[in-house]
Amino acid sequence: MSEPNASATASLAEEAAKLDAADELSAKRADFILDDTVYLDGNSLGALPAAVPARLADVVAREWGRLRIRSWGESGWWTAPERIGDRVGRLVGAAPGQVVVGDSTSVNVFKALVGAIRIAQGQSAGRDVARDEILVDESTFPTDGYIAESAARMTGCALRPVPAAEMAAAVGPRTAVALVNHVDYRTGRLHDLPGITAAGHAAGALVVWDLCHSAGALPVGLDEHGVDLAVGCTYKYLNGGPGSPAYLYVAREHQPRFDSPLPGWNSHADPFGMAPAYVPADGALRGRVGTPDILSMLALEAALDVWDGVSTAAVRAKSLALTDFFLRCVGAYVPAGRVESLTPAAHGERGSQVALRCADAGEVMAELIRRGVVGDFRHPDVLRFGFTPLYTGFADTERAARVLAAVLAGAPGEVA
Amino acid sequence: MSEPNASATASLAEEAAKLDAADELSAKRADFILDDTVYLDGNSLGALPAAVPARLADVVAREWGRLRIRSWGESGWWTAPERIGDRVGRLVGAAPGQVVVGDSTSVNVFKALVGAIRIAQGQSAGRDVARDEILVDESTFPTDGYIAESAARMTGCALRPVPAAEMAAAVGPRTAVALVNHVDYRTGRLHDLPGITAAGHAAGALVVWDLCHSAGALPVGLDEHGVDLAVGCTYKYLNGGPGSPAYLYVAREHQPRFDSPLPGWNSHADPFGMAPAYVPADGALRGRVGTPDILSMLALEAALDVWDGVSTAAVRAKSLALTDFFLRCVGAYVPAGRVESLTPAAHGERGSQVALRCADAGEVMAELIRRGVVGDFRHPDVLRFGFTPLYTGFADTERAARVLAAVLAGAPGEVA
Numbered sequence: 001m002s003e004p005n006a007s008a009t010a011s012l013a014e015e016a017a018k019l020d021a022a023d024e025l026s027a028k029r030a031d032f033i034l035d036d037t038v039y040l041d042g043n044s045l046g047a048l049p050a051a052v053p054a055r056l057a058d059v060v061a062r063e064w065g066r067l068r069i070r071s072w073g074e075s076g077w078w079t080a081p082e083r084i085g086d087r088v089g090r091l092v093g094a095a096p097g098q099v100v101v102g103d104s105t106s107v108n109v110f111k112a113l114v115g116a117i118r119i120a121q122g123q124s125a126g127r128d129v130a131r132d133e134i135l136v137d138e139s140t141f142p143t144d145g146y147i148a149e150s151a152a153r154m155t156g157c158a159l160r161p162v163p164a165a166e167m168a169a170a171v172g173p174r175t176a177v178a179l180v181n182h183v184d185y186r187t188g189r190l191h192d193l194p195g196i197t198a199a200g201h202a203a204g205a206l207v208v209w210d211l212c213h214s215a216g217a218l219p220v221g222l223d224e225h226g227v228d229l230a231v232g233c234t235y236k237y238l239n240g241g242p243g244s245p246a247y248l249y250v251a252r253e254h255q256p257r258f259d260s261p262l263p264g265w266n267s268h269a270d271p272f273g274m275a276p277a278y279v280p281a282d283g284a285l286r287g288r289v290g291t292p293d294i295l296s297m298l299a300l301e302a303a304l305d306v307w308d309g310v311s312t313a314a315v316r317a318k319s320l321a322l323t324d325f326f327l328r329c330v331g332a333y334v335p336a337g338r339v340e341s342l343t344p345a346a347h348g349e350r351g352s353q354v355a356l357r358c359a360d361a362g363e364v365m366a367e368l369i370r371r372g373v374v375g376d377f378r379h380p381d382v383l384r385f386g387f388t389p390l391y392t393g394f395a396d397t398e399r400a401a402r403v404l405a406a407v408l409a410g411a412p413g414e415v416a
Numbered sequence: 417m418s419e420p421n422a423s424a425t426a427s428l429a430e431e432a433a434k435l436d437a438a439d440e441l442s443a444k445r446a447d448f449i450l451d452d453t454v455y456l457d458g459n460s461l462g463a464l465p466a467a468v469p470a471r472l473a474d475v476v477a478r479e480w481g482r483l484r485i486r487s488w489g490e491s492g493w494w495t496a497p498e499r500i501g502d503r504v505g506r507l508v509g510a511a512p513g514q515v516v517v518g519d520s521t522s523v524n525v526f527k528a529l530v531g532a533i534r535i536a537q538g539q540s541a542g543r544d545v546a547r548d549e550i551l552v553d554e555s556t557f558p559t560d561g562y563i564a565e566s567a568a569r570m571t572g573c574a575l576r577p578v579p580a581a582e583m584a585a586a587v588g589p590r591t592a593v594a595l596v597n598h599v600d601y602r603t604g605r606l607h608d609l610p611g612i613t614a615a616g617h618a619a620g621a622l623v624v625w626d627l628c629h630s631a632g633a634l635p636v637g638l639d640e641h642g643v644d645l646a647v648g649c650t651y652k653y654l655n656g657g658p659g660s661p662a663y664l665y666v667a668r669e670h671q672p673r674f675d676s677p678l679p680g681w682n683s684h685a686d687p688f689g690m691a692p693a694y695v696p697a698d699g700a701l702r703g704r705v706g707t708p709d710i711l712s713m714l715a716l717e718a719a720l721d722v723w724d725g726v727s728t729a730a731v732r733a734k735s736l737a738l739t740d741f742f743l744r745c746v747g748a749y750v751p752a753g754r755v756e757s758l759t760p761a762a763h764g765e766r767g768s769q770v771a772l773r774c775a776d777a778g779e780v781m782a783e784l785i786r787r788g789v790v791g792d793f794r795h796p797d798v799l800r801f802g803f804t805p806l807y808t809g810f811a812d813t814e815r816a817a818r819v820l821a822a823v824l825a826g827a828p829g830e831v832a
Contacts, residue, residue: 033477033481033482035482039484041484041485044485045480045484045485045488047481047484048476048477048480048481048484052476053473053476053477053481056472056473056476056711057469057472057473060464060468060469060472060657060715061449061464061469063658064461064464064657064658065449065463065464065469066449066451068455068457068461068463068464068790069457069460069461069790069792070785071658072461072658077658077659103519103520103523103706104519104680104705104706104707104708104709105706105707106678106680106681106682106705106706107519107523107678107680107705107706110677110678114570138692140692141681141690142681142684142690142691142692142694143680143681143682143706145692145694146679146680146681146684146694147678147679147680149679149694150676150677150678150679154530154570154571154677155570161692186690233707235707241476241480241710241711242479242480242487242488242493242707242710242711243493243707243708243709243710243711243713244709244711245709246706260566261526261566261570262522262523262526262563262566263562263563263565263566264520264522264523264559264562264563265522265557265558265559265562266522266559268558268562272795273795274557274558274602274794274795275558276554276556276558276561276577278558278561278562278565289520289522289523290519290520290521290522290523290559290662291520291521291649291651291658291659292520292659293520293659293660293661293709293712294657294658294659294712295472295657295658295659295660295711295712295715296709296710296711296712297659299476299711369486374484374485376485378690379688379689379690
């Protein structure tokens, strides 16, 4: 195989420069710590926002080191989960008071599912048919499936995996809750949140959405589409840092009946009353559990500053332009048949990543990383490239496709 | 009321100076960021270890900012929960491979209780009498009771609160598990870990210990006393920082049957295989759930360096000397009857805090804090003073009692 021909390269590189020059989000790059690599793994771990190091140093040295215990009140530690939850909420279309940050995504899936089952069963009390079924999209990120299996076992429900494309048709009179990933972690396929949610409601079920691969990459519209509950992580497109706390959305209408399986003291109506009987707090903070992880949470809060003044519509427009452009560059540079895109061509079905099926994907990705293009590999044969509109440009995108073509052509390594 | 007389003060201050001069742990103070206040709230939030700020800055700037996704492997992020777990393990008498760090204490109580119930019921399969009872010490920190209630509800068990002093006698043929706080958060009473554990085993039950107020303050001896499972936080005597991750101990003998109610992908035998079926990992990491909170976890790891070369026996000896000395100073300075110690006089029943019942405790503590002595207040009438042997000295202790006496005497404020 040959390398991409020079005229195609020159033409696309020129187009990339024009697109970058016209990009209204390009100034946001300065808000991140970047380097010479093309970082296309922000769908796994977002890059470091420039404001985080100084803010975290202040949290450690002053709030913890000097104020110590007083910071729970004076530095706003105690209320951080709901305060930061509201900021995440804005990015996923949730009005204030419905999102709390804390715990891992897995733990939040457990809260959301058991909570949803209890609400659905409560709504169906007295019916002839039991609501004793949990549906999960069968290509789910694994942890959702494992946790759903545990939730099913502990609530006496059955778990039934269903392809996401068939989810709307599969919900039925026995369905208590359907758990769906908004964007498939492997293929980058965007699932139909409004349609599946409406179908779930029509069947009397609740729908829980996992937003890990959509929040910060595209508008979600939780309130607009009447979503019941949702969870997501904050370390991908929200750039909160490694293992930063996840979040739980409980729609306002469900909050009075949200009955958490993890009723820790932080969700008590009077947490410092230290009463032996549990009385849940009102509102989103009913989803809290134990003492929040302050260092990680306040790093996340600082990271969210990059979203000030950013509309998710603009992010979505750039995301689609980036993935379109990447697919075009790959089409121009990589010999036909050498890779196959698993990511849908239709915009309405695409998240913010491109997944390419490729023989020797593990070795190819290792070589890409050596040459300064960082994506990731998903067993057994998938190259994943995540496009983070706040800090990825079109020149980066062209270069990634060019280096990919060179690697696939077996050309000597050269970091462009 | 009068202030303490000058000769008593001079005599105890002199004794404090001698005790500090002879204290083999006194050099450890230099490992912490301290100031002019007497900080006796390390049983709520430990002081900042001096090594943490630089380490955390490096984690943020280099590991996250520069290495980004590579740090999961190259910087040892992925294995942090079990690596740091082993370091916590040494401090609570657990051989390596039995402790993982992650999640909050509340979430770990849920894992431990449900896991213990399943093991106990498995061991009793085929018996006539069901093991369907959870005992909890009735003065427990509230979150343990709330979570125990949820665990009971979700496993079909009954929850029965029992005074810790009667726990050994209360375990019976129906008991699946007893949940006991090693040290009572309010009174500072140390409960009988070896005796209650042995009584539980004699009845065929498991015992889960909450070590929040003992780990880092006294030897726990988990392996030595045959403890089944245990949980604890790391932000009190272990100084891990606000909301730093908690830990879960599962004794080696129980690990093959530990069946977590929160089987997240981090506890899978092959987490990156992304298999739809859950297969638990062997060993302690079966207690992991979702992606670990790296910033908080690595701050904790740096904080644990202060324990290098420290024996928990030495810590315990100093802890008892401090609390003894505080009680003596209070006895000498505070008029009889003005406060009442809730903390047992017997060393074998005392943790590392002194709790004084006092009228107007809320106002008294607020004034103490204004005068530079930081303890805390527990509703409705308790002053808590935590003694952290690594950074609290005898002169601090004498001063705290002296300021307390002055506050109680209504004398004009003067920070000594």
